[in-house]
Amino acid sequence: xxxxxxxxxxxxxxxxxxxxxxxxxxxxxxxxxxxxxxxxxxxxxxxxxxxxxxxxxxxxxxxxxxxxxxxxxxxxxxxxxxxxxxxxxxxxxxxxxxxxxxxxxxxxxxxxxxxxxxxxxxxxxxxxxxxxxxxxxxxxxxxxxxxxxxxxxxxxxxxxxxxxxxxxxxxxxxxxxxxxxxxxxxxxxxxxxxxxxxxxxxxxxxxxxxxxxxxxxxxxxxxxxxxxxxxxxxxxxxxxxxxxxxxxxxxxxxxxxxxxxxxxxxxxxxxxxxxxxxxxxxxxxxxxxxxxxxxxxxxxxxxxxxxxxxxxxxxxxxxxxxxxxxxxxxxxxxxxxxxxxxxxxxxxxxxxxxxxxxxxxxxxxxxxxxxxxxxxxxxxxxxxxxxxxxxxxxxxxxxxxxxxxxxxxxxxxxxxxxxxxxxxxxxxxxxxxxxxxxxxxxxxxxxxxxxxxxxxxxxxxxxxxxxxxxxxxxxxxxxxxxxxxxxxxxxxxxxxxxxxxxxxxxxxxxxxxxxxxxxxxxxxxxxxxxxxxxxxxxxxxxxxxxxxxxxxxxxxxxxxxxxxxxxxxxxxxxxxxxxxxxxxxxxxxxxxxxxxxxxxxxxxxxxxxxxxxxxxxxxxxxxxxxxxxxxxxxxxxxxxxxxxxxxxxxxxxxxxxxxxxxxxxxxxxxxxxxxxxxxxxxxxxxxxxxxxxxxxxxxxxxxxxxxxxxxxxxxxxxxxxxxxxxxxxxxxxxxxxxxxxxxxxxxxxxxxxxxxxxxxxxxxxxxxxxxxxxxxxxxxxxxxxxxxxxxxxxxxxxxxxxxxxxxxxxxxxxxxxxxxxxxxxxxxxxxxxxxxxxxxxxxxxxxxxxxxxxxxxxxxxxxxxxxxxxxxxxxxxxxxxxxxxxxxxxxxxxxxxxxxxxxxxxxxxxxxxxx
Numbered sequence: 001x002x003x004x005x006x007x008x009x010x011x012x013x014x015x016x017x018x019x020x021x022x023x024x025x026x027x028x029x030x031x032x033x034x035x036x037x038x039x040x041x042x043x044x045x046x047x048x049x050x051x052x053x054x055x056x057x058x059x060x061x062x063x064x065x066x067x068x069x070x071x072x073x074x075x076x077x078x079x080x081x082x083x084x085x086x087x088x089x090x091x092x093x094x095x096x097x098x099x100x101x102x103x104x105x106x107x108x109x110x111x112x113x114x115x116x117x118x119x120x121x122x123x124x125x126x127x128x129x130x131x132x133x134x135x136x137x138x139x140x141x142x143x144x145x146x147x148x149x150x151x152x153x154x155x156x157x158x159x160x161x162x163x164x165x166x167x168x169x170x171x172x173x174x175x176x177x178x179x180x181x182x183x184x185x186x187x188x189x190x191x192x193x194x195x196x197x198x199x200x201x202x203x204x205x206x207x208x209x210x211x212x213x214x215x216x217x218x219x220x221x222x223x224x225x226x227x228x229x230x231x232x233x234x235x236x237x238x239x240x241x242x243x244x245x246x247x248x249x250x251x252x253x254x255x256x257x258x259x260x261x262x263x264x265x266x267x268x269x270x271x272x273x274x275x276x277x278x279x280x281x282x283x284x285x286x287x288x289x290x291x292x293x294x295x296x297x298x299x300x301x302x303x304x305x306x307x308x309x310x311x312x313x314x315x316x317x318x319x320x321x322x323x324x325x326x327x328x329x330x331x332x333x334x335x336x337x338x339x340x341x342x343x344x345x346x347x348x349x350x351x352x353x354x355x356x357x358x359x360x361x362x363x364x365x366x367x368x369x370x371x372x373x374x375x376x377x378x379x380x381x382x383x384x385x386x387x388x389x390x391x392x393x394x395x396x397x398x399x400x401x402x403x404x405x406x407x408x409x410x411x412x413x414x415x416x417x418x419x420x421x422x423x424x425x426x427x428x429x430x431x432x433x434x435x436x437x438x439x440x441x442x443x444x445x446x447x448x449x450x451x452x453x454x455x456x457x458x459x460x461x462x463x464x465x466x467x468x469x470x471x472x473x474x475x476x477x478x479x480x481x482x483x484x485x486x487x488x489x490x491x492x493x494x495x496x497x498x499x500x501x502x503x504x505x506x507x508x509x510x511x512x513x514x515x516x517x518x519x520x521x522x523x524x525x526x527x528x529x530x531x532x533x534x535x536x537x538x539x540x541x542x543x544x545x546x547x548x549x550x551x552x553x554x555x556x557x558x559x560x561x562x563x564x565x566x567x568x569x570x571x572x573x574x575x576x577x578x579x580x581x582x583x584x585x586x587x588x589x590x591x592x593x594x595x596x597x598x599x600x601x602x603x604x605x606x607x608x609x610x611x612x613x614x615x616x617x618x619x620x621x622x623x624x625x626x627x628x629x630x631x632x633x634x635x636x637x638x639x640x641x642x643x644x645x646x647x648x649x650x651x652x653x654x655x656x657x658x659x660x661x662x663x664x665x666x667x668x669x670x671x672x673x674x675x676x677x678x679x680x681x682x683x684x685x686x687x688x689x690x691x692x693x694x695x696x697x698x699x700x701x702x703x704x705x706x707x708x709x710x711x712x713x714x715x716x717x718x719x720x721x722x723x724x725x726x727x728x729x730x731x732x733x734x735x736x737x738x739x740x741x742x743x744x745x746x747x748x749x750x751x752x753x754x755x756x757x758x759x760x761x762x763x764x765x766x767x768x769x770x771x772x773x774x775x776x777x778x779x780x781x782x783x784x785x786x787x788x789x790x791x792x793x794x795x796x797x798x799x800x801x802x803x804x805x806x807x808x809x810x811x812x813x814x815x816x817x818x819x820x821x822x823x824x825x826x827x828x829x830x831x832x833x834x835x836x837x838x839x840x841x842x843x844x845x846x847x848x849x850x851x852x853x854x855x856x857x858x859x860x861x862x863x864x865x866x867x868x869x870x871x872x873x874x875x876x877x878x879x880x881x882x883x884x885x886x887x888x889x890x891x892x893x894x895x896x897x898x899x900x901x902x903x904x905x906x907x908x909x910x911x912x913x914x915x
Contacts, residue, residue: 022310026303033299037292044288048262048279049249055206055277056247056264063193063210066107067271070169070186071150073102073112077184081173087114087122087182091129097680100125108192110166114173115141115183122182135183144172144183152271153185154216154229165190165228167218190228194221207254207261207278211238218273220256227256237265237276251281387424391891392801393417399894401804412656413804416797444487444573448600451484451491451523452477455514458495462503464653468796470508473499477516481523484598490570497567498527498590505588506531523599525592534582542580543568564590574598640753641760642666643689648678648706649722650697658692667756675701675709682713689763690756692743695723707740718759787832787905788812792822792848793867794840802835805894811901819848826852831862833904835888838868838879846882853883863908865900 080098084090090099103112103125112125119136135141140153153168170185194208210219215233232238235255241248246267253260263278393413396402402409455475466473484491495514502512510530517524534542542564568578575595582588645667649655652673659669672678674697682688691710695703707719719740743755789811793799799815806813814829816822820843822836834852836845843851849864866879869890876887885907888900 022307025306025310029299029303029306033295037295040291040295041285041288044285045262048284049264052206052262052264052277052279053249055208056266056275059193059208059210059275059277060266060268063273063275064268064271066188066192067152067169067268067273069106070109070188071171073106073109073186074150074169074171074184076102077112077114078171078173081114081182081184082175086175087116087173090114090123093128093680093683096123096125096128097677099123100676103186106186106188108188110164110187110189113183113185113187115185117181119183135185140168140170141183144170145180147172150271152212152218152273154212154218165224167228190219190224193219194224204279204283207263207276207280209276211274211276213272213274223257230256232256237263237274241265242267242274387891390417390421390424392805392894395894396801396804401808411652416800442569442573444490444570446485446487449484449486449488449491450482451516451525452482454488454492454495455516457492458499459514461496462499464651465500466503466512469503469506470510471503471506472511473503473513474511475514477514478518480518481516481599483600484523484594485600486574486594486598490573494567494570494592495525495527497563498592501563502527502529502531502588502590505529510587518599519593521596521599523594523596525594526589528587528589530587533584533586533588534580535584536582539580539582543578640665640756642668643756643760643763644668644687645670645690645692646678646681646688647671648673648675648691648693648697648703650674650694654694665756675703675706678706679709679713682710688714688717690718690720690759692720692722695721711739718762720755786810786812788814788830789833789835789901790814790816790822790825790829790831791835792816792819792840792845793835793837794818795837798837801892805892805897809898819843819845819851822848823851826859826862827855832908833901834862834864835867835901836864836884838866838870838875845884846878849879849882849884858912861908861911863904865904 077099080095080102081087081090084095090096099112099114103109106112110126113121113130113133114123115133115135116122119134119138119141121130121133124130124133138153140151144151149171151170153170166187166189168185168187170183172180173182173184175181193210205222208219208221209217209227211217211232215231215235215238217227217230217232220227232255236250236252241250242265247265249262249264251260251262260281261278262281262284263276265274265276267274393416397405397410397413402413455477459473459475463473499512499514506512506529512527512529515526515528517526544565564578564580571578571592571594575598576593579591579593580588581591645662647655647658647662647669649658649671650673655671655673659671662669670681672681675693678691678693682691691707693703693706693710697703697706701709703721707721710717710719716739720743721740722743741755743751789806791799791802791806791813793802793815794817796817799817803813803815814825814831816825818840819836822834822845823843825831826834836849838845840848845866845868852862852864853860863885864883865886865888866884867888867890868875868879879887886900886904888897
C-alpha cells in the first residue's frame with residue numbers, strides 16, 4: 001500500500017516539474033516574439049524617419065540649386081537690358097539669342113520673360129517675336145515695383161490647355177539712376193521640383209512639397225494640379241514647428257488629404273522657401289505588419305511544436321527511466337573507464353576543431369577588414385581625382401583667373417568640369433546598381449531590342465575616350481542576332497561597361513573589337529582587346545566586387561572594381577553567363593552567352609555580318625591641351641590660306657578639339673552647339689568661307705537641313721557635312737548642290753587638309769585677307785631668376801588645371817606625364833621644387849622620388865611634394881618613406897597650394913644656404 005502511494009507521489013512530482021518546464025519555455029518563446037515585434041517596429045519607424053530626413057535634404061538642395069540657377073540667369077538678363085539701354089532696346093534677334101542662351105542654363109525653366117515698366121511683355125526666350133502677355137495686375141508686379149530683391153511668385157493655376165503648371169522667379173530692372181524700368185522673370189515648371197525624385201526609384205510613394213513663407217503651395221506630389229496655389233498656413237508646420245526650429249521631423253495628418261505621415265521639413269537657405277517630405281504611416285509600416293503576422297504565426301507554431309515535444313518527451317522518459325537505471329548499474333568498471341577515455345579523446349578533437357574554426361574566422365575577419373579599408377581608400381581616391389578638376393576649374397572661373405567671364409578659355413574649363421562631374425556620376429551609379437543587386441532589387445524590363453543599335457550607341461559614346469587613349473574601336477553584329485528580347489537599357493549598360501573596361505586597360509595603339517554572332521543557336525557577344533591582360537591567378541578574382549588587379553601599368557586606371565561584377569549580374573538576370581579569358585601582355589576576351597529564347601521566334605538565319613556604322617576610332621587629331629605644332633600637318637597646313645570657318649557640332653569635346661586644330665593651322669573659327677546658333681551667325685554680315693556641320697545634332701534641326709538653309713541664305717558658301725556613319729548613309733550630298741561635300745568622322749587630317757585646300761582655291765579669287773593673329777604673350781615673364789618648378793601628373797586634365805593655377809604665380813613651370821620623365825627632367829635640368837603625383841604609369845611617384853634621392857648631389861636634394869587623392873595615414877607614411885618633403889591633397893585649393901609651394905621653396909633655400 002505504501003509502495004502504491006509512493007509511485008503516485010512520484011508521478012505527481014514529475015507532472016508538476018514537466019508543467020513548470022513547459023510554462024517557462026512557452027513564456028520565453030512568447031516574450032521573445034513580442035520583443036522581436038517591438039524592436040522591429042522601432043527600427044522600421046526610425047529607418048523611415050531617417051529616410052524622410054535625407055529626402056528633405058535632397059529636395060532642399062534641388063530647390064536651392066534651381067532657384068540659384070534662375071537668379072543667375074535673371075542677373076545676366078538685367079545686365080543685358082542695362083547694356084542695351086532699357087527693355088525697349090532688346091527687341092531684336094541678337095538679344096533674343098542671348099536671352100535664349102541664358103534660359104538654357106536654368107533647370108526646369110519654361111520661359112524667361114522681359115517686361116517693361118507698364119508690365120507689358122517685351123521679349124521671351126521661347127519665341128521671337130515675343131508672345132503677348134501682361135503682368136501689371138498681378139500682386140507680384142506691384143511688389144517688384146517697390147522692391148529691389150528677388151521675388152518668388154505664386155504658382156500660376158489659371159493656365160489652360162496642356163500647358164504645365166509654373167511658378168515664377170522675378171527681379172526688378174532699374175536704369176543707371178535707380179529708376180524702375182521693368183521686370184525680368186523666369187517661369188519654372190512646378191513638376192521640376194517634384195518629378196526629380198522619380199529618378200531615385202523609391203519603392204514608396206513619398207510626399208514632396210515646396211511652400212512659400214506664407215504657407216502657399218508652390219509644388220506638391222501627389223495631387224500637384226489640385227494642390228498648387230492652396231494655403232496650408234493653419235497647419236502645424238507653419239503654426240508651431242517652423243517657429244520652434246528651421247528644420248525637424250514629426251508625425252502628423254495632412255490638412256489636404258487627411259493622410260497620417262512621417263514628415264521632415266527644412267527651410268531653404270537664402271530664399272525663405274520651406275520644403276516638406278513625407279511617407280504615409282500605413283504605407284511605411286505595411287512591411288512591419290506583414291513581418292509581425294509572420295512572427296506571430298511562427299511563434300504559435302513553435303509553441304505548439306514545443307508542447308508536443310515536451311509531452312512526448314515526458315512519456316518517453318517515463319518509459320525509459322527504469323531501463324536506463326538498470327543499464328547504468330550493469331556497467332562494469334572497465335566499460336566506464338573506456339567510455340571516459342573515448343570521451344576525453346572526443347573532447348580533445350572537438351577542441352582542436354574549434355581552434356581551427358576560430359583561426360579561420362579570425363583570418364576571414366582580418367581579410368574583410370583589409371578589403372573594406374582598401375575599398376574605402378580606393379573610393380576616396382576615385383572620387384577626389386575628378387573632384388579635383390571640378391573644384392579647381394570652378395575656382396578658376398569664379399576668380400575670373402583668365403579674365404572676365406565670357407573669355408573663350410572658360411568654355412574649355414566648363415567642359416572639363418562637366419566631364420569630371422560625369423565621371424563622379426558614373427562611379428555613384430555603379431555603386432547604387434551594385435547595392436540594388438546585392439539587395440535583390442535589380443530588375444530588368446524586357447522588350448524588343450536592336451543589338452546593332454546598342455553596339456553603335458556604346459561605341460559612339462566611348463569614341464572620344466578611345467580617341468584620347470589612342471585606341472581603335474570596331475563592331476560587327478550578325479543579322480541573325482540583331483533582334484533580341486531583352487532590357488534595352490541594361491543591354492547597353494553591359495556593352496558600355498565591357499567596352500569602357502577594355503579601353504581602360506588597352507595602351508595607345510591598341511584596339512577593342514565587339515563581335516556578335518549566332519553559335520549553336522545561342523546569341524554570343526564578344527568584346528576583345530589587345531590590352532595588358534590579367535594574370536591567370538587573378539582571372540576569378542576580378543569578378544568579385546571591389547577587387548582591382550594592381551600592376552605597374554594599371555595604377556592609373558579609374559574605377560572602384562564594380563564594373564565586371566555588375567555586368568555579370570546583369571547578364572545573369574537575362575538568363576545568360578559571362579566568361580573571361582585573358583593572356584598577360586596579349587589581351588582579354590569577355591564572352592556573353594545568352595539563352596536561345598532571347599531570339600525572336602521566327603528569326604531568319606544570317607548569311608553575313610553587318611558592320612556597325614561609324615565606330616572606328618582613329619588616334620586623336622590633336623593633343624588635349626592644344627593644336628599640333630610642327631610636323632607634317634603644320635607643314636601641309638601652311639600652304640592653305642587662312643579661312644573664316646563656322647563649325648556646328650553638339651559634342652563640346654569634338655567641337656573644342658576641331659576648333660583648336662583649325663585655329664592652330666591659322667584659320668578663324670566660330671564654334672556653335674546647334675543649328676539654331678548657326679543660323680544666327682549665317683544671318684549676320686560677317687565673312688564666312690566655309691561651314692562644317694555634324695549631320696546628327698539632336699534635338700531640332702539636323703545638319704542636312706542646316707546645309708539646305710546655309711545654301712539658301714549664303715549662295716555659293718561651301719559646306720562640309722561630317723558623318724560618323726558608314727558610307728554616310730544618313731545624307732546624300734548630291735541632293736544639296738555642288739557646294740555640299742561629305743567628310744567622315746573621326747576626321748582624317750589629310751582628308752580635312754585636302755578639303756580646305758580645295759575650298760581655299762575656290763574662294764581665293766574673292767576672299768579678303770584675314771587679320772593677323774596677335775601673338776600670345778607668355779604667361780610668366782622670362783625671368784631666369786624666378787623659381788623653376790617641375791610638375792609630374794599623368795592625367796592631361798590635371799596638368800591643364802595645374803598650369804592654369806600657376807599661370808600668374810611668377811614661377812617657371814615644366815610639365816611631364818609620368819615618373820620616368822620626371823626623373824629624366826631632374827637629371828638634365830636644375831629645378832627648385834618638384835610636384836610629384838603619387839599614382840602614375842610607367843614609374844609611379846614613389847619610385848621616381850627614390851630615383852631622385854639616389855642621384856649625386858646637389859640634384860638629390862631638390863624638394864619633392866607629393867600630389868595625391870589618397871587621404872589615409874598609410875599613404876602619407878609611404879610618401880615620407882620614399883623621401884618626399886611634404887604632401888598636397890586633392891582636390892587643390894589654390895591658396896593652400898601656393899602657400900605650401902612657397903614654404904617648401906623657402907625651406908629648400910635655407911638648407912642650401914646652411915650647406
